[in-house]
Amino acid sequence: MPTHLGQTDIQQWIRKISESKLSVPEYFSNKKVPFSQAQYYRYKKRIDQEGTESLEDQRRKGNNRRITAEVEGYLKGYVSGKPESSLAEIKGVVKERFHIELSEAGISRCLKRLGCSRKDKPRQEKVERTYTVCGGFELISALACHMGWPQFVSAIIKKRTQQIKRSKLWEKNNPEAKKLGRNKKGQFTSKYNQRLEVREKRFESIENKREGKNFRSMSISAASPLVIARKSLAMLALPVVTNNGMIRSVDTPLGDAL
Incomplete structure (x- = not known):
């Protein structure tokens, strides 16, 4: 087959395919056609819209150059x-x-x-910066751990809880005497603040509130020394996490990271 089909050749092939008893897909699968089935439909559509002159080879007229x-x-x-x-x-x-x-x-x-060569515009080199989340606090916490500060605080708290457990106050706060407004773990619920005695003593001093404190309901009384040490270290981070009290919640990206 010639590398390029002329106007007459295309017309003959289109006529053969149209007049054949085979369907177009069957014709292309059984016969060796110099163009594809999709091209057949494009040729046929062009002839219907513009006539057979649209199939004329335009290359003999020279290249249609846009760049003069x-x-x-x-x-x-x-x-x-x-x-x-x-x-x-x-x-x-x-x-x-x-x-x-x-x-x-x-x-x-x-x-x-x-043969024209362009020069790329000089690009400013990006300075790669590495950021450590609150690197200053890492130094403080590392120094505290090196000096044994969390363990020291944990030992003091644990010693005090043991003293309370040996006192009469601990016996008075038996587990069966849990007050309304606490769950099974002794934690506060939404009903706690609705109690009359809590509302009346809300703004009293800590010393007065401590007399009626149920120490058995406090989770710190059952916490291990390691847990208490970690909580002490977390309290050391509060000024950093809360921005010296400017942020009331510790549920921040910085708090989660620490």
């Missing part, structure tokens, strides 16, 4: 004067001056063919 010699000369001068120009800038200049819409890829191929 004038444009090429202008591009050479422009790029030599501004080698740092981007393809987008050159595209805009050509469109404004010659009213030609070119793609950046087309401009790049043209410049390569003309």
